[in-house]
């Protein structure tokens with residue numbers, strides 16, 4: 001055999017060896033990928049089972065414990081934390097005074113507080129949404145915005161009674177009283193449909209509870225969170241939302257600043273300039289069947305609901321939460337019950353107070369009528385959700401200008417969201 005033959009053979013051996021090694025590496029790589037994919041599949045199945053079990057356990061506990069607390073319950077404030085640069089939004093962490101377990105709640109629900117505000121003859125009743133995930137079992141959290149007198153209000157208009165008290169007076173160690181979680185603005189944790197949350201200002205609180213619940217249960221749903229505020233100084237829970245945006249690829253956060261200042265960074269602090277509107281959601285509307293949860297100022301909620309309806313979203317897929325008087329007043333002016341003409345008057349008797357007055361459409365709700373005539377009427381949310389104003393309807397009929405969160409009992413009504421349809425006699 002000649003030297004060139006030997007060189008050729010050696011060359012072939014080397015090429016063969018290299019090819020075999022390449023083939024071996026490719027097979028090993030493919031094997032590793034296949035094993036990794038199998039482990040991923042097993043992990044995902046296991047995780048889904050665990051998440052499902054956790055949800056079932058959580059639901060079971062909710063059913064069992066929700067009955068356990070009726071009337072007011074005492075809570076101790078264990079932490080307070082400002083949530084924005086302006087320091088007008090503050091979170092309060094509450095633990096039960098009796099050290100008994102905390103009942104789970106549905107993300108989106110609220111607590112109704114009876115606050116002992118100095119100078120007030122009776123406890124001031126106000127609702128505050130629970131703002132953290134119900135899977136967080138160590139505390140309840142609420143997040144309260146301090147309300148100043150509206151810019152267009154007459155000189156001397158007082159700031160918000162309860163929110164000022166909560167911000168100025170309530171400190172760590174103080175005790176407050178609240179009714180059990182309630183409200184129908186709840187996220188369906190078992191659904192797998194894409195979920196779109198739309199928050200305006202402090203209306204983010206129940207939606208953050210929903211968002212936290214979704215990420216805490218490692219939901220793989222497509223999740224959109226639209227948040228509208230004026231600028232960076234009002235932007236609440238900035239770091240928390242940013243962390244979620246970066247950690248969970250299925251969560252898309254869209255922040256709109258309506259009045260950005262020169263120091264607000266587009267693309268970092270916020271995504272778009274302007275208001276949150278349905279135009280931002282167009283791609284979602286065309287392609288998928290989403291569930292919408294909206295909470296914010298009345299103008300924003302009105303606009304979004306109308307535009308979603310116009311885009312063909314069925315009403316049962318749009319859930320709304322109103323934060324009280326402002327929203328209700330706006331609604332009552334706009335959509336007074338059809339039975340009442342502008343010039344029509346009804347006789348309203350507040351039986352317990354012994355007052356008889358006339359109602360016309362411009363008087364607004366029966367609660368507003370009572371207040372305007374100095375009739376003392378209990379109220380809390382002024383939005384038909386807390387039930388505090390519930391009163392006996394001895395005679396006559398009323399129209400609801402807004403759907404109540406819970407139907408009042410027989411021969412009862414919620415004056416904060418009703419107008420008379422005939423002469424009425426109320427147990428107030």
Ligand SMILES: Cc1cc2nc3c(=O)[nH]c(=O)nc-3n(C[C@H](O)[C@H](O)[C@H](O)COP(=O)(O)OP(=O)(O)OC[C@H]3O[C@@H](n4cnc5c(N)ncnc54)[C@H](O)[C@@H]3O)c2cc1C
Pocket residue numbers: 110126127128129130142143144145146147148149150153157158159160161162163164183202205206322323324325381382383385
């Ligand atoms: C279901 C639900 C959930 C809620 N969740 C939250 C939440 O998570 N966070 C939150 O911050 N809020 C929430 N709210 C709103 C909250 O319950 C209170 O309505 C809010 O804190 C304002 O209460 P206040 O006592 O401070 O203001 P109020 O004393 O009721 O006053 C409201 C506004 O009216 C102005 N005002 C007072 N008197 C007059 C007058 N004579 N003329 C004109 N204007 C006047 C005040 O300056 C103030 O701006 C929620 C409400 C509901 C119904």
Ligand code: FES
Pocket residue numbers: 378379380381382383384385386387388389390414415416417
């Ligand atoms: S005040 Fe809450 S339901 Fe009327």
